[in-house]
């Protein structure tokens with residue numbers, strides 16, 4: 317997760333405004349509403365809040381150390397090590413609830429991730445800064461499958477080079493799946509900004525396929 321400084325555009329337009337397609341240049345983005353039916357999504361949300369080994373690590377950004385602005389955990393196959401913001405994440409063994417979701421991605425999208433980053437945004441003060449998921453261990457043109465649970469939060473996308481382009485906004489719903497693939501991480505960065513309004517808790521899962529990195533594993 318390479319962080320990119322904040323700046324410029326304040327307006328954003330809905331990513332779904334053009335009839336439901338996530339039609340962005342230099343990107344391949346798919347949004348699936350109701351990937352999990354509401355009751356299943358409720359159950360997964362509750363299980364994750366209870367079962368995940370949540371932590372709030374210290375991260376390094378622009379040479380400074382901060383407490384991560386959310387809780388998180390990294391689960392995956394042995395050796396699926398993932399480093400970002402000065403953190404080396406050794407995988408925790410899969411929870412059954414995460415295995416079920418991984419299996420669905422394999423069966424329905426013919427794609428078998430080997431790890432997942434779980435984030436818990438406890439309220440509107442928790443957030444995720446601008447970044448691209450373009451680390452070495454994710455390989456070229458990585459696929460990221462993002463499942464959202466709980467409260468809806470704004471998810472923003474901004475082109476890294478074409479500064480004249482607007483910021484695009486999506487508000488992923490409870491039980492939805494967002495797939496980012498192809499050149500999306502090369503050309504776009506994304507964020508979940510803080511919310512000034514009262515918002516409930518949200519859990520987000522980003523499934524990834526990590527190349528086993530002999531330099532650090």
Ligand SMILES: O=C(O)CCC(=O)C(=O)O
Nearest residue numbers: 433444449471508520522
């Ligand atoms: O919470 C989200 O929707 C985004 C998570 C994210 O950007 C990430 O895990 O890299």
